[in-house]
Amino acid sequence: MSDFDDESTFEDTFFTISRSSDGLYKDRSSKFFYFSFPVKNEEEIKSHLAELRKKYYDARHHCFAWTLGKDADQFRANDDGEPNHSAGDPILGQIRSNNLTNILIVVVRYFGGNKLGMSGLIQAYKTSAAQAIEENEIIEEQVKAAVSIQFPYPVMNDVMKLIKTHDLQILAQEMTLDCQMQLEFRKGLEELIVSSLEEIEGLELTVI
Known part of the structure; x- marks a missing residue:
């Protein structure tokens, strides 16, 4: 474990x-x-x-x-x-x-x-x-961390699976040519969440 x-x-x-x-x-x-x-x-x-x-x-x-x-x-x-x-x-x-x-x-x-x-x-x-x-x-209460992500539509399922698995909160989202989201989660998960998101092909990430 x-x-x-x-x-x-x-x-x-x-x-x-x-x-x-x-x-x-x-x-x-x-x-x-x-x-x-x-x-x-x-x-x-x-x-x-x-x-x-x-x-x-x-x-x-x-x-x-x-x-x-x-x-x-x-x-x-x-x-x-x-x-x-x-x-x-x-x-x-x-x-x-x-x-x-x-x-x-x-x-x-x-x-x-x-x-x-x-x-x-x-x-x-x-x-x-x-x-x-x-x-x-x-x-x-939990200390929170947040990231802003941008990714192509084909990896939407990978992103949503990660959001569901770790119960991430979607603060904002915009669907244009690409998908953009702001996600919030407990600070203790930051290293895991960031590394998992970075493994998704074509996804760009910024820690807020």
């Missing part, structure tokens, strides 16, 4: 959340509205942050943390005016303790008139982030 026959050997999966969610945590008259979002890039993160700032324009603080990438090697934590490390880091800590990535958590605070102190703030933001995760659903 080759390594490709056992998909459990692939290190191409990660844990994230399945959907957007929100809720409210209160502590001594301060309100902490928390939000969690599954995200794939910084553009999505900026969009969510902008929408929340527009909707909750009168809030004193919009604190957040996010991670991106299979190994969560891209990340940021922001205190947004709260004392250093009292908000963003506790939020990020909850993301990491749940081994999550491709996630954004935002906690919007309305000050209630009573100061919570450093430990109180840390606890409030930590609890808000924890509830944002707890009230969502953690799922396992």
Whole structure:
């Protein structure tokens, strides 16, 4: 049996959340509205942050943390005016303790008139982030890879057989003088898929 026959050997999966969610945590008259979002890039993160700032324009603080990438090697934590490390880091800590990535958590605070102190703030933001995760659903996702292929009609059966065998997803296709497709599959299969496609006569391949 080759390594490709056992998909459990692939290190191409990660844990994230399945959907957007929100809720409210209160502590001594301060309100902490928390939000969690599954995200794939910084553009999505900026969009969510902008929408929340527009909707909750009168809030004193919009604190957040996010991670991106299979190994969560891209990340940021922001205190947004709260004392250093009292908000963003506790939020990020909850993301990491749940081994999550491709996630954004935002906690919007309305000050209630009573100061919570450093430990109180840390606890409030930590609890808000924890509830944002707890009230969502953690799922396992696969890192994806994709290729663009072009091939003559006579080898269509060979291509479709490969697509069916490895359950490849057709992202786009165009049938003109030749056939063109964009295929997506789990990253752990990339070497096998590319080498198998390259064996098909007349097929041209580009890794996207």
